[in-house]
Amino acid sequence: xxxxxxxxxxxxxxxxxxxxxxxxxxxxxxxxxxxxxxxxxxxxxxxxxxxxxxxxxxxxxxxxxxxxxxxxxxxxxxxxxxxxxxxxxxxxxxxxxxxxxxxxxxxxxxxxxxxxxxxxxxxxxxxxxxxxxxxxxxxxxxxxxxxxxxxxxxxxxxxxxxxxxxxxxxxxxxxxxxxxxxxxxxxxxxxxxxxxxxxxxxxxxxxxxxxxxxxxxxxxxxxxxxxxxxxxxxxxxxxxxxxxxxxxxxxxxxxxxxxxxxxxxxxxxxxxxxxxxxxxxxxxxxxxxxxxxxxxxxxxxxxxxxxxxxxxxxxxxxxxxxxxxxxxxxxxxxxxxxxxxxxxxxxxxxxxxxxxxxxxxxxxxxxxxxxxxxxxxx
Amino acid sequence: xxxxxxxxxxxxxxxxxxxxxxxxxxxxxxxxxxxxxxxxxxxxxxxxxxxxxxxxxxxxxxxxxxxxxxxxxxxxxxxxxxxxxxxxxxxxxxxxxxxxxxxxxxxxxxxxxxxxxxxxxxxxxxxxxxxxxxxxxxxxxxxxxxxxxxxxxxxxxxxxxxxxxxxxxxxxxxxxxxxxxxxxxxxxxxxxxxxxxxxxxxxxxxxxxxxxxxxxxxxxxxxxxxxxxxxxxxxxxxxxxxxxxxxxxxxxxxxxxxxxxxxxxxxxxxxxxxxxxxxxxxxxxxxxxxxxxxxxxxxxxxxxxxxxxxxxxxxxxxxxxxxxxxxxxxxxxxxxxxxxxxxxxxxxxxxxxxxxxxxxxxxxxxxxxxxxxxxxxx
Numbered sequence: 001x002x003x004x005x006x007x008x009x010x011x012x013x014x015x016x017x018x019x020x021x022x023x024x025x026x027x028x029x030x031x032x033x034x035x036x037x038x039x040x041x042x043x044x045x046x047x048x049x050x051x052x053x054x055x056x057x058x059x060x061x062x063x064x065x066x067x068x069x070x071x072x073x074x075x076x077x078x079x080x081x082x083x084x085x086x087x088x089x090x091x092x093x094x095x096x097x098x099x100x101x102x103x104x105x106x107x108x109x110x111x112x113x114x115x116x117x118x119x120x121x122x123x124x125x126x127x128x129x130x131x132x133x134x135x136x137x138x139x140x141x142x143x144x145x146x147x148x149x150x151x152x153x154x155x156x157x158x159x160x161x162x163x164x165x166x167x168x169x170x171x172x173x174x175x176x177x178x179x180x181x182x183x184x185x186x187x188x189x190x191x192x193x194x195x196x197x198x199x200x201x202x203x204x205x206x207x208x209x210x211x212x213x214x215x216x217x218x219x220x221x222x223x224x225x226x227x228x229x230x231x232x233x234x235x236x237x238x239x240x241x242x243x244x245x246x247x248x249x250x251x252x253x254x255x256x257x258x259x260x261x262x263x264x265x266x267x268x269x270x271x272x273x274x275x276x277x278x279x280x281x282x283x284x285x286x287x288x289x290x291x292x293x294x295x296x297x298x299x300x301x302x303x304x305x306x307x308x309x310x311x312x313x314x315x316x317x318x319x320x321x322x323x324x325x326x327x328x329x330x331x332x333x334x335x336x337x338x339x340x341x342x343x344x345x346x347x348x349x350x351x352x353x354x355x356x357x358x359x360x361x362x363x364x365x366x367x368x369x370x371x372x373x374x375x376x377x378x
Numbered sequence: 379x380x381x382x383x384x385x386x387x388x389x390x391x392x393x394x395x396x397x398x399x400x401x402x403x404x405x406x407x408x409x410x411x412x413x414x415x416x417x418x419x420x421x422x423x424x425x426x427x428x429x430x431x432x433x434x435x436x437x438x439x440x441x442x443x444x445x446x447x448x449x450x451x452x453x454x455x456x457x458x459x460x461x462x463x464x465x466x467x468x469x470x471x472x473x474x475x476x477x478x479x480x481x482x483x484x485x486x487x488x489x490x491x492x493x494x495x496x497x498x499x500x501x502x503x504x505x506x507x508x509x510x511x512x513x514x515x516x517x518x519x520x521x522x523x524x525x526x527x528x529x530x531x532x533x534x535x536x537x538x539x540x541x542x543x544x545x546x547x548x549x550x551x552x553x554x555x556x557x558x559x560x561x562x563x564x565x566x567x568x569x570x571x572x573x574x575x576x577x578x579x580x581x582x583x584x585x586x587x588x589x590x591x592x593x594x595x596x597x598x599x600x601x602x603x604x605x606x607x608x609x610x611x612x613x614x615x616x617x618x619x620x621x622x623x624x625x626x627x628x629x630x631x632x633x634x635x636x637x638x639x640x641x642x643x644x645x646x647x648x649x650x651x652x653x654x655x656x657x658x659x660x661x662x663x664x665x666x667x668x669x670x671x672x673x674x675x676x677x678x679x680x681x682x683x684x685x686x687x688x689x690x691x692x693x694x695x696x697x698x699x700x701x702x703x704x705x706x707x708x709x710x711x712x713x714x715x716x717x718x719x720x721x722x723x724x725x726x727x728x729x730x731x732x733x734x735x736x737x738x739x740x741x742x743x744x745x746x747x748x749x750x751x752x753x754x755x756x
Binding site: 272 | 512515640641643644645649650653656657662663665666669
């Protein structure tokens with residue numbers, strides 16, 4: 001099949017911008033399409049979209065149907081109407097953890113009052129839809145306890161544990177981020193329309209799917225990877241043995257994030273997945289928000305009190321870690337050579353400390369370079 | 379102070395026997411009296427008791443009061459009346475795990491239908507007195523599930539978890555062993571008189587304290603070490619943060635026994651001690667009897683079914699372990715040199731496999747020698 005002349009696409013002039021090119025890509029390819037990731041990586045989003053439209057990139061025509069449906073003028077109107085913004089890698093508010101994914105999202109559609117950078121240093125609280133009263137209570141307590149300690153709560157806005165975690169975070173004053181497995185034109189689940197509005201007012205609702213895209217099984221799995229990657233760690237509150245939240249935990253483990261699980265009665269099938277995680281993986285047992293923070297490395301945040309005290313990593317680190325942390329730039333990531341010049345440390349030591357700082361959610365690695373994670377903003 | 383002439387002690391003629399000498403020692407010294415352990419180890423129970431009575435062993439007279447009260451004729455009558463037998467190291471039914479204690483009991487007073495050797499390969503199920511309905515149910519299920527898989531259940535007959543574990547074991551057909559922190563002249567706690575009678579009928583009730591001795595704090599702690607040492611592992615079902623069962627778990631860990639804990643709701647203070655164990659030590663999380671057996675190493679016992687199938691370690695071991703296990707004698711322990719001749723293995727390998735077999739509860743170490751643990755008898 002031949003391509004479609006850019007001239008025939010409404011609003012195609014915008015495709016000279018990285019943002020619009022990525023948006024166009026997100027309307028053509030499913031999340032985690034490795035081929036598209038490779039093209040965008042090799043040629044950039046603008047150039048590869050140009051090649052796609054000229055028919056030279058995918059001569060087998062596999063994207064033709066979606067290309068034919070592209071209408072960027074309409075897309076722009078929809079975003080305006082929905083109060084949705086498009087965030088791309090390199091933006092200040094791009095959640096840096098996403099860069100560690102094998103297939104990062106092409107862009108994020110976002111609605112809400114919070115800069116998505118509040119995801120840096122966040123904790124994901126997830127679990128099953130069919131939660132028990134016990135699980136709901138623990139998830140809400142965790143959500144509230146985490147935000148009261150300055151930590152953003154990320155979840156999937158699903159029934160059960162997800163919703164309870166968001167509600168707890170809202171009760172604690174937020175922020176909280178809901179990552180959806182459908183486009184932001186509709187609430188999903190529908191019954192959570194009010195909850196999602198509240199989340200947007202006190203955080204953000206995001207998706208890598210364009211407005212209008214519906215949730216399918218594969219898109220849930222893809223969504224779970226965003227939750228795992230955005231946060232420094234995932235806490236599973238309740239999970240049956242086949243709960244999707246175990247899949248989020250698995251991704252978190254692969255991404256070298258912290259994984260924790262809340263135990264429950266051994267007589268409850270809704271805790272069986274958590275107990276399995278605790279028995280068969282290196283997931284750690286947590287019983288409250290303080291223990292989550294303890295695990296995730298910010299040992300002394302709790303002692304900093306009162307709630308909402310600013311994060312002051314300087315006070316939480318040993319002198320070696322503080323030296324390195326001070327050397328890492330806030331905005332433009334620095335490479336190893338530069339950090340070595342600034343710290344006078346050998347490569348092994350430096351990489352070790354950078355790893356620790358990354359796990360602490362204080363520093364983020366962007367390719368072969370490092371930069372500070374911004375302190376939570378409110 | 380001077381000693382007391384043996385001639386003035388009723389029944390003193392019996393003191394030429396190891397059993398009566400140890401009984402006499404148990405009526406003179408508190409459990410875990412290091413000095414007494416050293417004397418008995420150095421001179422034997424008979425000779426050291428003789429020296430004690432002649433006044434040459436403890437010239438400071440610290441035992442004089444109890445020596446003055448010794449009446450072995452009366453002791454014999456009490457044992458007969460109570461249907462209590464005295465078991466000492468070297469007896470066929472002596473629980474071999476006790477030899478690994480720093481201060482083994484001088485003797486065990488025992489009542490019941492079961493040979494105490496059923497303690498070899500047993501599992502201790504312990505927990506708090508102030509248990510919840512949840513904890514009681516789990517303890518009973520564990521007790522029943524373990525005996526149905528051929529494993530003796532050891533506990534302390536206290537209110538709460540201990541009693542539930544015994545009751546579960548009885549429901550499963552036993553055997554179960556209750557280790558008391560007082561002499562066997564009275565039920566302790568009094569309310570468990572019926573339960574203790576049932577335990578004696580389907581197992582054994584034991585104590586290192588002579589009839590008449592009352593329970594004191596230190597004696598509870600001493601009792602806990604017997605529970606930990608008799609069994610190949612300890613499972614804590616519910617425990618507050620200051621529960622004595624955590625002390626049993628600590629002793630089990632020191633003795634290189636398995637330690638496991640059952641999780642519960644994080645909202646329950648009665649599970650807080652279990653969660654602490656799971657977070658802060660290498661205790662493993664278990665949710666049922668099958669997982670306990672899995673942990674304690676008898677992986678395939680479960681598959682051997684039906685319940686009460688004879689233990690056949692041969693089928694559960696790799697060929698190396700089977701070679702060593704076959705070489706270990708049933709009765710008279712063999713030393714390393716002998717086992718090397720029989721197996722043609724180097725010292726390191728041999729010690730490693732012996733360690734594994736010991737942890738599996740199949741072999742027991744007696745000083746520098748090893749012998750098989752008898753298969754459960756019923």
